[in-house]
Amino acid sequence: MKVAQLGSGTPEIAVVAGVHGDEPCGVRAVERLLDDRPTVKRPVKLIVANEEALERRVRFVDEDLNRAFPGDPDAKTHEGQLADELVSELAGCLTFSMHSTQSHAEPFAIVNGVSETAKALVPQLPVAAMVETSNFAEGRLFSAIDTIEVECGLQGSETAAENADRLTRAFLTAVDALPGDTIHSDLPVYRLTDVINKGQASTYEVFVDNFTQVEAGAPFAAADGDKQVADEPFYPVLMSSNGYRDVFGYAAEKLEVLETPPAAD
Template structure:
């Protein structure tokens, strides 16, 4: 784990990249911010998390770090120990954590719950939607640390890296660490309600677009050509053919639309 800081004093804001070693966009955003070395109005902690997985260019070494929190200093896995170290490092910090996905090109935010802070900050970010994980938060960073996660774009793409930098600067402006104003936007809010399992197969297909409502009777995916059809309406989130080992993605319900108009914390 690499830790750096912008500004002096004790940070209450943190930016994290590299939770997964096959998602370099957040790492590039952190490195670019360090190169730019902007003057900040409140100190910011910058973290590149899973350096060993990044070096190997794999998602994780022993287990998914974003399912390993709070971790344990005596854990048998690399990520179990790292999770414990990261929780200690980020203690007391409102944290911005960057990811990328195989399922959706447009950035969106993920939060543990739709609290006042999430409703204030997320509409100031250049994202398409905000997703509450609800019961699917176990083991993720925001189960231990007050965190906004963002999916910056398609995994490994240059666009995701550019989005990560733009999103980071927007977040730091929204929390008052960088000077300037943000642009408020109407932001649809979704809540995950179910995981969509996929059985063992040689090939998988997904036929739907994330955040576009699926009606009963609509085919949405297939495993070895075996069509899966919706029995009730839902909004697909993080749906992809090969993004996850055991699930196609998640079914969500649409809750509301939130908006804000200015930088605030």
């Protein structure tokens, strides 16, 4: 784990990259901040988490770090011990954690709950949606630390790296660590309701777009040509043919749209 800091004092804000070793976009954003060394209005902790997995270019060494929190100093896995170290390092910090995906090119945010902090900050980020995932939060960083996660774009793409830099700077501006203004946008909010499993097969297909409602009776995916049909309407999230080993993705419901506050006269 690599830890650095912008500014002096005790940070209450942190940026985390490299939780997964096959998602380098956030690492690029942290490296650019360290190269640029912008003047900050409040100190910021910068962390590249799973350096060993990044070096090997694999998602994890022993187990998924983002399912290993809060961790254990005596864990038998690399990630179990690393999770414990990361929780200690992030204690007292509002944390911004960057990821990438194989399912959706446009950035979106993931939160453990639609808190007042999430409502205040996430609409200031250049994201298409906010996804509340408290039903499936076990073992994730935000189950142990106050965290806003972002999916920056397609895994391994240059666009995801560019988005990560843009998202990080928007977050740091929103929390008053960097000077400047942010742009508020209307933001749809979704809640994950179910896992969409997939059986063992040679080929997988997905017929729907993430965040676009699937109607009851519509086919949405197939394994070896065997189609799965929606029993009831849902919004697909993180749906892809091969992004996860055992699941296509998640079903979600749409909660609300956080509207842009009216401009002051």
